[in-house]
Amino acid sequence: MPPEVTETFDINVFQQVLDSRGMVLLVLLVLIAMSIACWFIIAFKWLQFRKLRRQSEAFVETFWRSETLDGVWDASERTGEAPVARVFRAAYTELGRVKAGNAQGIAGGEDYGFQNIERTLRRSQQSEQTRLERMVPFLATTGSAAPFIGLFGTVWGIMNAFAYIHPDQPILQTVTPHIAQALVATAIGLLAAIPAVMAYNYFNSKIRVFAVEMENFGIDFLNILKRHFFRK
Numbered sequence: 001m002p003p004e005v006t007e008t009f010d011i012n013v014f015q016q017v018l019d020s021r022g023m024v025l026l027v028l029l030v031l032i033a034m035s036i037a038c039w040f041i042i043a044f045k046w047l048q049f050r051k052l053r054r055q056s057e058a059f060v061e062t063f064w065r066s067e068t069l070d071g072v073w074d075a076s077e078r079t080g081e082a083p084v085a086r087v088f089r090a091a092y093t094e095l096g097r098v099k100a101g102n103a104q105g106i107a108g109g110e111d112y113g114f115q116n117i118e119r120t121l122r123r124s125q126q127s128e129q130t131r132l133e134r135m136v137p138f139l140a141t142t143g144s145a146a147p148f149i150g151l152f153g154t155v156w157g158i159m160n161a162f163a164y165i166h167p168d169q170p171i172l173q174t175v176t177p178h179i180a181q182a183l184v185a186t187a188i189g190l191l192a193a194i195p196a197v198m199a200y201n202y203f204n205s206k207i208r209v210f211a212v213e214m215e216n217f218g219i220d221f222l223n224i225l226k227r228h229f230f231r232k
Helices: 011-017 022-065 068-080 083-103 109-132 136-164 172-229
Strands: none
Touching: 011 172, 022 068, 022 083, 022 136, 022 172, 083 109, 083 172, 109 172, 136 172
């Protein structure tokens, strides 16, 4: 007996994307665009946080070594993008307004001035945390939505595959390529979602570190002001 011949089909994922049509192609393009945007955000935020970490460490070191707040101000300008440095500049600017107001005899007293600086610190910390979080929520959106968008493309593609069934041709030969194109949508959806979720968790942990650093700095700065500028 002659050996049985088994025909095999090699599936080229890239070719399946090129061969896609209609809704499946639209889903693939959306997922690819989301993936490219996520990788851009990942690279941008990683470089940004790396730079901010170096500047924050340099500023905090200078802050504790400096003998005057004017010297700290100069250091904050050299590390201008660091969140803790921006918080200091906001508080120090408010301190200048409070001292000017006290010199002019404006009502409110020292306690009121101290409370103003405290509120300025909290507001600045919240503003800096919001700035750090820019673009990061898109990673969470991609991580949660991309698998479902890919699944939608897969379901739509499988439904369309049945339209290619022809009674005169083998079902597997006519339907399999279209089902493969549909399944690629799920695969690309997962490829977009997995790094997005991992990066989102990573950047969130970095943001929490910056937030704690700003809060601790605010407490230390207020203690210094209490000892040197607002003593009873």
